Amino acid sequence: MRASLLLLVPLGLTLAQRPASKPGRFLSLPNAQKCASRPKEFFFQGHNYFYSAHVPQLRNTRVDWLDARNYCREYCMDLVSIETQQENNLVYKLIRDNDVPYIWTSGRLCDFKGCEGRRDLEPKSIYGWFWSANRVKMSPTDRTPAGFNFNPWSQTGHKKLRQPDNAEFEINGTNESCLSVLNNVYNDGIAWHDVACYHEKPFICEDSEELLNYIASTNPGIRL
Numbered sequence: 121m122r123a124s125l126l127l128l129v130p131l132g133l134t135l136a137q138r139p140a141s142k143p144g145r146f147l148s149l150p151n152a153q154k155c156a157s158r159p160k161e162f163f164f165q166g167h168n169y170f171y172s173a174h175v176p177q178l179r180n181t182r183v184d185w186l187d188a189r190n191y192c193r194e195y196c197m198d199l200v201s202i203e204t205q206q207e208n209n210l211v212y213k214l215i216r217d218n219d220v221p222y223i224w225t226s227g228r229l230c231d232f233k234g235c236e237g238r239r240d241l242e243p244k245s246i247y248g249w250f251w252s253a254n255r256v257k258m259s260p261t262d263r264t265p266a267g268f269n270f271n272p273w274s275q276t277g278h279k280k281l282r283q284p285d286n287a288e289f290e291i292n293g294t295n296e297s298c299l300s301v302l303n304n305v306y307n308d309g310i311a312w313h314d315v316a317c318y319h320e321k322p323f324i325c326e327d328s329e330e331l332l333n334y335i336a337s338t339n340p341g342i343r344l
């Protein structure tokens with residue numbers, strides 16, 4: 121026990137010093153029991169959703185983007201993907217009604233291994249964004265997305281530029297590769313921002329058909 125604790129100490133220090141690139145982390149598999157009893161705060165077009173701070177055991181949980189995905193995934197969910205204005209309205213309403221400062225979504229910039237050499241994703245700041253929960257590509261960031269009547273990306277941010285602006289890169293070399301909905305942080309109302317993925321935030325989970333189907337097929341008779 122003592123030996124393993126000693127081994128963990130330097131690893132912990134390494135993680136603390138390099139928040140943006142914790143090594144050796146993976147996506148979590150769902151837990152059948154958790155999937156069957158997952159929190160269901162609201163329902164929209166066949167999917168359940170919940171806000172992390174409304175679940176007693178997650179009330180004070182603020183985590184980086186990958187950990188947030190994994191909390192959701194244990195429940196057969198993933199971070200919320202916002203493909204339509206109706207769905208965006210539900211997310212904004214939850215944020216407004218509960219005075220939520222910000223949340224993680226599953227929005228991600230395709231700037232990792234496997235995204236190289238894809239001319240259809242260039243320039244990345246406009247064409248390189250997708251919903252990681254279902255791998256659906258987002259509309260170009262510089263125009264009104266399909267299914268919306270306005271552009272949900274904020275018109276301002278740290279550099280007073282429209283989002284995404286990758287502003288943190290100039291500060292400490294960290295890319296802003298994850299999509300957070302911020303509540304008036306830049307006096308801009310509730311709006312989408314690209315944010316560095318290591319920041320710790322509460323999150324909204326949405327049912328993952330892929331994970332629900334996986335648990336249903338491997339647990340005959342389970343009620344989800």
Ligand SMILES: [Ca+2]
Nearest residue numbers: 285286287314
């Ligand atoms: Ca930004």
